[in-house]
Amino acid sequence: VKLGILISGRGSNMQSLVAGAGSAYEVVVVASDRPSAPGLSWALEHGIATFALSPKDVGKATYEAALDAALRAAGAEYLALAGYMRLLSDEFVARWRERIVNIHPSLLPKYKGLDTHARAIAAGDEAAGCSVHLVTEELDGGEVLGQAEVPILAGDTAESLAARVLAEEHRLYPRVLAEWLNR
Numbered sequence: 798v799k800l801g802i803l804i805s806g807r808g809s810n811m812q813s814l815v816a817g818a819g820s821a822y823e824v825v826v827v828a829s830d831r832p833s834a835p836g837l838s839w840a841l842e843h844g845i846a847t848f849a850l851s852p853k854d855v856g857k858a859t860y861e862a863a864l865d866a867a868l869r870a871a872g873a874e875y876l877a878l879a880g881y882m883r884l885l886s887d888e889f890v891a892r893w894r895e896r897i898v899n900i901h902p903s904l905l906p907k908y909k910g911l912d913t914h915a916r917a918i919a920a921g922d923e924a925a926g927c928s929v930h931l932v933t934e935e936l937d938g939g940e941v942l943g944q945a946e947v948p949i950l951a952g953d954t955a956e957s958l959a960a961r962v963l964a965e966e967h968r969l970y971p972r973v974l975a976e977w978l979n980r
C-alpha cells in the first residue's frame with residue numbers, strides 16, 4: 798500500500814513509520830501544514846517526496862484542495878497522521894474515509910484533544926499510553942486499532958511522561974498500521 802504521512806512538527810513518529818515500512822506499506826509522500834516543520838527536511842534528506850503549504854497563506858479550502866491533489870499525485874492510497882496538529886475538514890475526511898489513521902498520546906477514549914499527559918497526571922491515573930485510531934469527523938473519536946500502556950511514576954511531569962509514551966508510540970504505530978493494512 799502506498800502511504801502518505803501528514804506532519805506538523807519534528808516528525809519522530811513519521812521517522813518510525815518510514816523505518817517500519819516493508820511488505821505492508823511504503824511511504825510515498827510526507828506533507829505538512831507548516832513549511833518550517835523539522836520533519837520535512839528529514840524526509841527530503843531521505844529522498845521522500847514532500848508537500849508543504851500553510852493554510853494561513855491561502856485559506857483552509859485552498860490548502861486542503863492542494864493537499865489532496867498532492868497526496869493523490871504522489872500515489873498515496875492511505876494516510877497516517879503523525880503529529881499533525883490541524884483538524885481536517887469533514888469533506889477531506891469523507892474523501893479518505895476509512896483510509897486515514899492517527900496516533901494520539903492517551904489511552905482513548907480518555908483525554909481526547911491536547912495536554913493529555915498533564916491531564917492524566919492531574920487525574921491521579923496510574924497508567925497512560927497511546928492509541929492508534931481511525932480518523933473520523935469526531936476529534937480523536939474513531940475506532941481504536943491498537944494501544945500501548947506505560948506506568949505513571951511518582952514525580953512524573955508532563956515532559957517525563959511524554960517521553961515514556963513517545964517511545965511506545967514509535968513501536969506501536971508501524972506495527973498496528975501494518976497489521977491493520979494486512980487485515
Ligand code: GRF
Nearest residue numbers: 806807808809810880900902
Ligand atoms: C506525538 O506525541 C503524537 O502522538 C502527538 O504529537 C506528538 C508528535 O510528535 N499527536 P512527532 O512530531 O511525531 O515527533
